[in-house]
Amino acid sequence: MSQVELFRNQSSAYTIDDHITGDDGQTYIVGDRIAAGGNAVVHECNEKLSGDNYAVKFQLELRHRRRERFQREVELLRGFDDPHIIRFVAAGTVAGLRTERVRRGGRPVAQRRGVGEELPFVILMKASEDLGKHAKTPQKIPPATYLAQFLGLSKALVKVNEKALHRDIKPENILVVGSAWAISDFGLCDLHEGGPDLSRVDERIGPALWMSPEAFNKNLGCSDAIGQTSEVFQLASVFWYATCGRHPTGIVRNTDWRGPPELFPIMERALLHDNLNRFQTSAEFSEALEAVIIR
Structure with a gap:
């Protein structure tokens, strides 16, 4: 198992294990990033046994009720069955590892590691x-x-x-x-x-x-x-x-x-x-x- 970087800025980075488990009981291998926004990132992923290709959205911003909003989105997606609404596959959470740069004299000289929050994710059909x-x-x-x-x-x-x-x-x-x-x-x-x-x-x-x-x-x-x-x-x-x-x-x-x-x-x-x-x-x-x- 290896690590996937979801986020990086001048002061910190967020990584996760590249194997995640959805609430459908299946294991998905996280691949390259597809898109990124202010609150979330989207990576491609493959179901481990079948190799089927999907997209997985990780919610990174969890303040200001963003966690509740993401959960609401997941529950809405579960209830739809229409080819013109993006299809829900699975959801879950994954432990993120935050790496912070420690500065001395204005320069980054060391790194401090610590487990971050559980990041919620949702797996969806992948778009072209x-x-x-x-x-x-x-x-x-x-x-x-x-x-x-x-x-x-x-x-x-x-x-x-x-x-x-x-x-x-x-x-x-x-x-x-x-x-x-x-x-x-x-x-x-x-x-x-x-x-x-x-x-x-x-x-x-x-x-x-x-x-x-x-x-x-x-x-x-x-x-x-x-x-x-x-x-x-x-x-x-x-x-x-x-x-x-x-x-x-x-x-x-x-x-x-x-x-x-x-x-x-x-x-x-x-x-x-x-x-x-x-x-x-x-x-x-x-x-x-x-x-x-x-x-």
């Missing part, structure tokens, strides 16, 4: 890339592909919204898994039932470049509520980007749209600034898409 990268490929995504994915994602959002508000829909959180685009990263979810909003009062809620107007306003201190109309706006923004290669900032016109003309009125309504004039639920948005795409 996220939609942010996928939409930038030289070959444009054909309508037959993206229309099917739009419909599947909109129906998946209905399932998500039956249990929670996702609140963080953006191209980077839509993953390409095989032939399907799947919603991922439920770390900012707000459950309808089963617990309080775990976000801090002053915490920015939403994807920085993809927030709905009401999410922006809430972060400015306004009293705007974030509901399903916000989810519709964010998902429609992702659809617009996948189709046009651009963000739908401002007042959209049919001359800005690069997709099938009959789809524009739906996109226009979904992206209205006033959320009272948008589709009021993700189900209403999905039904409107289905009526046009499957006709």
Whole structure:
């Protein structure tokens, strides 16, 4: 058994054993890092007996109720069974070993080792890339592909919204898994039932470049509520980007749209600034898409 480094900065590093055991009883071998964010890192992993390849997400930031938020994400993922929602495989915890650099005279001269906290992890189906990268490929995504994915994602959002508000829909959180685009990263979810909003009062809620107007306003201190109309706006923004290669900032016109003309009125309504004039639920948005795409 060897060690895998999950995190390093100027003062410390975090390592774990490369063999971890999930709550499914299987052993997984942790490999190279795939992605890293402010709260977590994602590595590839292989189930020891079958060799099947997955992704494992380790939660590194455990302050400010991040541990509870991660557990909420895991429990949500356990309850979904949809090709357009990233598939849960297993979860668990692993002991981390923190190495700290001791400085003398401003220079690191020694290292002090100590066992860190138990790090929670979740194992998921591995994606080939996220939609942010996928939409930038030289070959444009054909309508037959993206229309099917739009419909599947909109129906998946209905399932998500039956249990929670996702609140963080953006191209980077839509993953390409095989032939399907799947919603991922439920770390900012707000459950309808089963617990309080775990976000801090002053915490920015939403994807920085993809927030709905009401999410922006809430972060400015306004009293705007974030509901399903916000989810519709964010998902429609992702659809617009996948189709046009651009963000739908401002007042959209049919001359800005690069997709099938009959789809524009739906996109226009979904992206209205006033959320009272948008589709009021993700189900209403999905039904409107289905009526046009499957006709």
